[in-house]
Amino acid sequence: MIKVLIVDDDFMVAKVHAGFIRRTPGFEVVGVAHTGAQALTEARRLQPDLVLLDIHLPDINGLDLMHQLRDVAPDLDVLVISAAREVETVRKALRGGIVHYLIKPFSQSDLQERLEHYLSAYQGLDASKHEAEQSDVNRVFGLSGSERTLPKGCSVETLELVESALKSASGDLSAAELAEQLGTSRVSARRYLEYLHDEGALDVRLKYGVGRPERRYVLKGR
Numbered sequence: 001m002i003k004v005l006i007v008d009d010d011f012m013v014a015k016v017h018a019g020f021i022r023r024t025p026g027f028e029v030v031g032v033a034h035t036g037a038q039a040l041t042e043a044r045r046l047q048p049d050l051v052l053l054d055i056h057l058p059d060i061n062g063l064d065l066m067h068q069l070r071d072v073a074p075d076l077d078v079l080v081i082s083a084a085r086e087v088e089t090v091r092k093a094l095r096g097g098i099v100h101y102l103i104k105p106f107s108q109s110d111l112q113e114r115l116e117h118y119l120s121a122y123q124g125l126d127a128s129k130h131e132a133e134q135s136d137v138n139r140v141f142g143l144s145g146s147e148r149t150l151p152k153g154c155s156v157e158t159l160e161l162v163e164s165a166l167k168s169a170s171g172d173l174s175a176a177e178l179a180e181q182l183g184t185s186r187v188s189a190r191r192y193l194e195y196l197h198d199e200g201a202l203d204v205r206l207k208y209g210v211g212r213p214e215r216r217y218v219l220k221g222r
Contacts, residue, residue: 002119003030005048007039007065008081009057013104017052017081020108024115025183036060036068044072050099050118055082055089063089066096079114081106109188113153116184120157151195158184162192163201172205172218193217 004021006029008014018029030046033039036059043051051069055062066078080093083104093101100114150159165181166173175190182189196202196217203220206213 002027002050002115003046003048004028005030005039005042005046005051006032007034007036007051007057007062008032008054009034010054017111020111021052021115023108024112026119027115034058036062036065039065040068040072043069043076047073048076050077050079052081053078055080055084055093063092063096066093066098077118079118081111109185110153112184112188113155113158116158117155120155120161151191153188154191154195158182158188159192159195162189162196166196166202166217166219169218171222172216174207174214174216178217 004027006014006017006021008017011034014032014034018032021027021029027050030048031042033042034057036057039051039053039057042048053062053066053069057065062080062082069078070076078096078098080098080101081104082089082101084090085103090101099118102111102114150156161182162178165178173193175186175193178193179186179189193202193215197204201220202217203222205216205218207216208214
């Protein structure tokens with residue numbers, strides 16, 4: 001389980017983000033801080049794996065706080081969530097070694113996509129291995145050998161999970177069924193399925209019942 005510390009000066013925003021994280025399998029919220037000072041105290045006490053860090057805090061700039069957080073929690077990863085859109089701010093955050101930069105406001109599926117990528121790519125690096133393969137590094141940077149151009153908000157890692165689920169399915173799948181298997185949202189699952197359909201990898205079957213027909217997806221040739 002990935003331990004997450006939320007750092008945001010807005011109490012309600014922090015509560016909403018905590019709800020997003022709790023609905024993402026593999027993650028748990030271990031603490032919430034609303035100032036830089038509180039964040040340092042909680043990071044030292046909790047030793048989280050990941051911090052969701054806002055930039056605009058009442059007592060310190062979040063990017064300056066980031067370096068202090070790593071002094072008290074050396075293995076900490078940082079995902080910036082902020083309304084700050086200035087290019088230089090984004091560049092400074094990237095130079096600081098963040099795992100992603102998500103601009104407010106965003107949806108649950110937006111955050112979930114980044115968390116899923118973090119779980120599969122960053123945490124997927126096997127600490128027991130002395131050497132990383134190029135494929136391991138590619139996952140961290142969102143690359144794949146096929147260099148597919150994915151829709152905005154989609155990741156190669158999640159697409160591979162979707163393809164694996166389709167291959168192992170005994171028949172066709174709906175977006176709702178796929179979402180339940182992967183622990184993602186139905187909207188996100190539908191996005192990947194429609195992408196694969198547009199790429200010619202899937203057939204769509206319509207299941208009629210009460211209301212609108214349900215779109216069901218199956219690999220070509222099955």
